[in-house]
Amino acid sequence: MSQYLLQMNGIVKSFGGVHALNGIDIKVRPGECVGLCGENGAGKSTLMKVLSAVYPWGTWQGEILWDGQPLKAHSISETEAAGIVIIHQELTLVPDLSVAENIFMGHELTLPGGRMNYPAMIHRAEALMRELKVPDMNVSLPVSQYGGGYQQLVEIAKALNKQARLLILDEPSSALTRSEIDVLLHIVRDLKAKGVACVYISHKLDEVAAVCDTISVIRDGKHVATTAMADMDIPRIITQMVG
Numbered sequence: 001m002s003q004y005l006l007q008m009n010g011i012v013k014s015f016g017g018v019h020a021l022n023g024i025d026i027k028v029r030p031g032e033c034v035g036l037c038g039e040n041g042a043g044k045s046t047l048m049k050v051l052s053a054v055y056p057w058g059t060w061q062g063e064i065l066w067d068g069q070p071l072k073a074h075s076i077s078e079t080e081a082a083g084i085v086i087i088h089q090e091l092t093l094v095p096d097l098s099v100a101e102n103i104f105m106g107h108e109l110t111l112p113g114g115r116m117n118y119p120a121m122i123h124r125a126e127a128l129m130r131e132l133k134v135p136d137m138n139v140s141l142p143v144s145q146y147g148g149g150y151q152q153l154v155e156i157a158k159a160l161n162k163q164a165r166l167l168i169l170d171e172p173s174s175a176l177t178r179s180e181i182d183v184l185l186h187i188v189r190d191l192k193a194k195g196v197a198c199v200y201i202s203h204k205l206d207e208v209a210a211v212c213d214t215i216s217v218i219r220d221g222k223h224v225a226t227t228a229m230a231d232m233d234i235p236r237i238i239t240q241m242v243g
């Protein structure tokens, strides 16, 4: 069996005539955190949307191997079932639903007979928010009652509630405070220790350097280099990003 959990080989994705991805290769081992770095428009989010089947198999070229086997997913529910969970750059919450309902969207806990098990969902949502160090959040309130940073934490809780083998974090910290970012980095380290792999995308290279084992840089839809963080520093990442 492959030592890699994930291999993406020669991924090409076009929008009309525009080549957003032009033959990208990346690999991730179990428990490894790969920092995916590149300037605005380099293709980071597009690559992760290919992986999570936001862009289904057949709408891009190349090959994805998951646990050494070809992955040809048609929907996000298929990739989630495989253990690929993405926290998107854009918030995907439903403003009028409660924090707990948002966390369990599409994965609702039910009672025998099929009715919603709200007490169990509220209990679990509270535990997740405690883990994220926001114990004061009322998970029964509409998520729109909370500001951008809290909503980003709800997105993270929603992802943590799924059984990820690979967690993709696409700019997870843009609306977070310093102490919230520290909690997030701590959680990522915990997940790594449990063998969960991560792809971490952030323009904040200090975060990337703090948590990632490996840095893959892409530029203009092409792979530039993949280097162990131990052999890297922030100025070298920037040099690779800008070319």
Ligand SMILES: Nc1ncnc2c1ncn2[C@@H]1O[C@H](COP(=O)(O)OP(=O)(O)OP(=O)(O)O)[C@@H](O)[C@H]1O
Residues within 6 Å of the ligand: 015, 018, 019, 020, 038, 039, 040, 041, 042, 043, 044, 045, 046, 047, 089
């Ligand atoms: N749905 C789309 N339709 C057309 N072009 C798109 C679409 N999504 C992305 N692109 C283009 O593909 C390229 C890569 O975009 P992408 O969003 O993947 O970049 P990124 O590396 O995530 O950038 P950022 O750091 O700003 O988030 C850009 O040129 C972008 O304009």
Ligand SMILES: [Mg+2]
Residues within 6 Å of the ligand: 044, 045, 046, 089, 170
């Ligand atoms: Mg992006």
